[in-house]
Amino acid sequence: MQDRNHLARVSTTHQVNIIENGLIDIPMLQILKPDGSLHEQAVEPDISEQTARKIYDTMEYTRVLDERMIGAQRQGRISFYLASTGEEAAVVASAAALSDQDMIMSQYREQGALAYRGYTTQQFMNQMFSNEKDPNKGRQMPIHYGDKELNFMTISSPLGTQIPQASGYAYGQKMAGKDAITICYFGEGAASEGDFHAGLNMAAVLHCPVIFFCRNNGYAISTPAEEQFAGDGIASRGLGYGVKTIRVDGNDPLAVFAATQHARKLALDEKCPVLIEAMTYRLAAHSTSDDPTGYRSRDEEDKWRAKDPILRMAKWMKQKGWFDEEANKKLIESSRQAVLSALKEAEKVAINPIEDIVNDVYSEVPWHLQEQLENLKSHIRLYPQMYPKTSGRVK
Known part of the structure; x- marks a missing residue:
């Protein structure tokens, strides 16, 4: 029987030893230089032209989507938006290294992963406009996407809650014998939440096949990383919990793809968690x-x-003979027109009946919720000018 005495694994010393942060040097995987060329000792991952093109096209599409939706919010057409400008490679290239059966648990800046899996422009718009075609029935704020068929768990606002949830879901995948893992995205700011520590510890102890993917973009809203923690980023925390850890250049699509491929294989083959810290920057x-x-x-x-x-990936693809400048310009313009068309269509669709606020929770709506609903309806009928989009939906 295995020796469960934790002291059996601990070495001894007879002098005071102070272990400092600088004693652990966690390197950052980088394959592409900013000019798109390979580093001398770098090994290019096994990636097909088709996959490379899909990664690149999805990054371009995501940037167009972000630009258009920020504009729509400024015009008052939607209430809120989060852009991923500068972080597209960390999200899209990691999603490309997964199986379609793998579960994605997102924070809120991973629209690129959802787009890579096939979420349509119209679906994005319906969710953000909270119209009748929104699967959330208008009960979520914009950018809280989710899609069961695409194995993309619905986003929620509380920071970091998806981290222990990912450990639990991955444990269920293991117990069911599924050939799949869970990937959990979050920012370095969310790693300051208690859920981060609980989630990593749970995954390490229970040997859950989960990838914890941290987008270290330098800022937790306005708080710079150096004011968030004194340790060596987030990667050092993985080692502290006994989690296999990789640090990668989050602006290098090939490095992110290779790191996630390797992490997925480890998680699946060894039934263990892996932490990836992607060093990137939030330009938006x-x-x-x-x-x-x-x-x-x-x-x-x-x-x-x-x-x-x-730009880095475009330069690499040019060197491979996989990039056409004119075709790319047409792609960007086509994406802009598609987003604009879907936006105009989505905002014309009626919103959900106000009764949907209290439906789908209980088999029968409780009296106190029904009473609150009637009070809300009365309020809207009294001040219809304050609710131009809902006044016609209240009976």
């Missing part, structure tokens, strides 16, 4: 409610624009 504001000029400089942003993951 945290959300449409944020103004980054108040806490960082334009010079800082410009240094990271030179590391744009989309």
